[in-house]
Amino acid sequence: MNNNAKVPVGVLGASGYVGQELLRLLARHPGTAVAFATADTAAGEWVEGHQLLQADDAPLERAAIVLSALPHGVSARYVNEARAAGKRAVDLSADFRLSAEAVYGLTEFSRPRLAQAELVANPGCYPTAALIALIPLAQRGLIDPSREVVIDAASGVTGAGRHPQRELLFGEVAEDYRAYAVGNTHRHLPELRAALERESGFAGDLVFTPHLLPVKRGILETIHVPLTGALDQGAAEGIYEAAYRGEPCVQVVRGALPSLKDVVYRNRVALGVAPVEHVRRPRLTVIAAIDNLVKGAAGQAVQNLNVMLGLPETLGLVC
Numbered sequence: 001m002n003n004n005a006k007v008p009v010g011v012l013g014a015s016g017y018v019g020q021e022l023l024r025l026l027a028r029h030p031g032t033a034v035a036f037a038t039a040d041t042a043a044g045e046w047v048e049g050h051q052l053l054q055a056d057d058a059p060l061e062r063a064a065i066v067l068s069a070l071p072h073g074v075s076a077r078y079v080n081e082a083r084a085a086g087k088r089a090v091d092l093s094a095d096f097r098l099s100a101e102a103v104y105g106l107t108e109f110s111r112p113r114l115a116q117a118e119l120v121a122n123p124g125c126y127p128t129a130a131l132i133a134l135i136p137l138a139q140r141g142l143i144d145p146s147r148e149v150v151i152d153a154a155s156g157v158t159g160a161g162r163h164p165q166r167e168l169l170f171g172e173v174a175e176d177y178r179a180y181a182v183g184n185t186h187r188h189l190p191e192l193r194a195a196l197e198r199e200s201g202f203a204g205d206l207v208f209t210p211h212l213l214p215v216k217r218g219i220l221e222t223i224h225v226p227l228t229g230a231l232d233q234g235a236a237e238g239i240y241e242a243a244y245r246g247e248p249c250v251q252v253v254r255g256a257l258p259s260l261k262d263v264v265y266r267n268r269v270a271l272g273v274a275p276v277e278h279v280r281r282p283r284l285t286v287i288a289a290i291d292n293l294v295k296g297a298a299g300q301a302v303q304n305l306n307v308m309l310g311l312p313e314t315l316g317l318v319c
């Protein structure tokens with residue numbers, strides 16, 4: 001493909017962890033070329049061969065599509081400017097995830113809408129893994145809505161972004177492990193509830209507790225699912241295999257449980273299941289692993305961009 005045939009893509013927030021990952025993925029994407037990349041305090045620095053511009057100076061006219069990896073609360077303004085300039089956009093922040101203006105870009109469940117979408121809200125990292133795990137069970141009426149689904153999740157420190165924060169210093173996180181946003185207060189919960197209900201009709205309670213894991217990247221979610229009836233391991237695995245047959249970016253691990261090494265640097269959610277013994281009411285433990293920066297952010301954005309542009313869905317991606 002010569003450079004003229006490549007789709008020009010603008011990247012906002014390219015000095016952040018997600019923005020850098022976008023530039024790395026786009027550098028080996030054969031169907032796109034980076035039209036511009038922006039930063040705030042890091043403007044002037046170089047990432048993947050691109051000198052970063054101030055976001056206010058972004059030459060929007062050079063791009064056909066804009067990917068925004070700006071912080072939530074900041075992103076909407078720049079995405080709206082890009083949209084006003086006639087550009088399609090994928091917003092990786094939370095700003096449009098609950099908005100009817102945008103298509104929610106959980107690729108596996110949004111393909112028909114993505115192809116025509118002008119604005120895509122890329123899902124959060126924790127919700128992507130949880131939704132891929134829960135939607136097939138919820139769609140089949142297997143989750144007991146009278147009991148809570150409990151999601152205990154641990155994320156590497158890149159999940160909190162690159163701007164300096166005292167509690168994320170090496171001396172604070174190394175060799176430690178702690179919960180945060182305890183008590184169902186994490187900002188991903190409304191997104192998770194809304195998407196699960198939209199895709200499956202399930203509106204039962206979710207209890208979500210994130211933890212900070214002292215690794216750079218990766219999320220592991222242990223999801224405790226109350227069932228309407230008993231499911232053995234083979235039956236539970238069979239449900240996921242049927243739901244995700246032919247899906248290049250969802251891996252069902254049979255007879256084992258996934259861990260971070262199965263997913264880091266890959267655009268993939270890996271799922272494994274274990275029936276729960278010694279309890280009176282039926283329950284399933286689902287383990288979901290994801291790289292927060294790839295399928296949890298930049299990789300899924302490229303997957304969505306590929307669908308929007310009519311390109312092969314995994315072009316430039318390693319699932």
Ligand SMILES: NC(=O)c1ccc[n+]([C@@H]2O[C@H](COP(=O)([O-])OP(=O)(O)OC[C@H]3O[C@@H](n4cnc5c(N)ncnc54)[C@H](OP(=O)(O)O)[C@@H]3O)[C@@H](O)[C@H]2O)c1
Nearest residue numbers: 013015016017018039040041042071072093159161162297
């Ligand atoms: N990290 C993850 O695992 C993850 C996963 C899914 C979604 N997300 C979402 O993706 C977005 C980016 O996350 P991140 O972790 O990459 O954050 P980050 O490392 O803090 O990067 C933020 C980027 O935005 C720029 N920026 C900050 N304030 C700005 C402003 N007022 N005007 C213009 N540019 C500004 C920063 O530039 P400077 O470097 O120059 O300050 C940087 O390029 C966030 O909305 C986040 O919620 C993150």
